[in-house]
Amino acid sequence: MPWPSRKRSQASAEDKKKPETKQAKHESHEEEEEEESMPSAAESSKPAKKSSGWAVKKEASSDGQGSKQVYGHWLLKSEPESRFEKGADVKFGIEDLKAEPNQTACWDGIRNYQARNFLRDMKLGQEAFFYHSNCKDPGIVGIVKIVKEFYPDHTQFDKKDPHYDSSSNKEKPKWSMVDVQFVRMTKRFIPLSELKAHHLAHTESGGPLKNMLLFSRHRLSIQPLTKEEFEFILSLEEEKPR
DNA sequence: GCCAACGTTGGC
DNA sequence: GCCAACGTTGGC
Numbered sequence: 001m002p003w004p005s006r007k008r009s010q011a012s013a014e015d016k017k018k019p020e021t022k023q024a025k026h027e028s029h030e031e032e033e034e035e036e037s038m039p040s041a042a043e044s045s046k047p048a049k050k051s052s053g054w055a056v057k058k059e060a061s062s063d064g065q066g067s068k069q070v071y072g073h074w075l076l077k078s079e080p081e082s083r084f085e086k087g088a089d090v091k092f093g094i095e096d097l098k099a100e101p102n103q104t105a106c107w108d109g110i111r112n113y114q115a116r117n118f119l120r121d122m123k124l125g126q127e128a129f130f131y132h133s134n135c136k137d138p139g140i141v142g143i144v145k146i147v148k149e150f151y152p153d154h155t156q157f158d159k160k161d162p163h164y165d166s167s168s169n170k171e172k173p174k175w176s177m178v179d180v181q182f183v184r185m186t187k188r189f190i191p192l193s194e195l196k197a198h199h200l201a202h203t204e205s206g207g208p209l210k211n212m213l214l215f216s217r218h219r220l221s222i223q224p225l226t227k228e229e230f231e232f233i234l235s236l237e238e239e240k241p242r
Numbered sequence: 243g244c245c246a247a248c249g250t251t252g253g254c
Numbered sequence: 255g256c257c258a259a260c261g262t263t264g265g266c
Contacts, residue, residue: 079264112262133263134264134265135264138265192265218263218265219262221263
């Protein structure tokens with residue numbers, strides 16, 4: 001992912017910590033990509049951006065504006081197993097998040113415009129599923145919440161960080177991050193295989209997971225979830241594992 | 243380790 | 255703006 005997963009640590013804004021994360025690269029665009037795709041609820045408090053579009057859906061609002069769809073929930077991918085990127089271990093599983101001060105970490109290292117734009121749409125208090133990727137048992141393991149809306153990702157300026165971006169500058173940071181705090185583990189591990197089975201069934205039946213981005217945007221490490229998707233997945237917690 | 247999907251780069 | 259080459263993600 002952005003890919004993907006990312007991770008990093010620490011807490012808030014105050015400290016800057018270091019990097020870890022994964023993702024990488026940079027891109028080129030100009031940055032202006034601020035668009036986001038989804039609209040979130042209100043707007044961000046910070047910069048505002050416009051949206052552009054990608055994929056997310058939008059619905060017409062009744063009033064005629066197309067409002068874009070507002071996402072209130074998210075899925076964040078992170079890798080729970082060690083993997084080295086430019087000499088740094090990008091491992092950051094949910095246990096690592098729980099071990100951070102205040103069980104809070106900054107989600108740094110996102111170097112994909114689409115993921116970054118979603119990140120910028122995240123609002124304080126919104127919840128996200130914590131998804132373990134690129135590991136033996138991929139799937140949802142817990143729930144986190146946004147405790148600080150987007151601000152510059154300090155790892156883009158750190159030459160020693162695997163996600164250093166020489167094309168960015170402090171006057172106009174290209175990449176952002178948010179802080180997330182652990183909320184709870186899901187009542188049980190919800191494996192990718194199970195989500196996929198529902199996705200396939202819903203594709204036929206028109207169920208809630210038929211458009212889940214996990215299955216169409218493989219490489220997106222930060223994905224918005226509709227309320228229906230989030231609630232359906234939560235309902236799986238109560239079921240027996242299949 | 244393989245490989246499919248897909249995003250990015252860069253020539254033209 | 256098109257598109258081929260290339261790089262990355264991430265499941266298996």
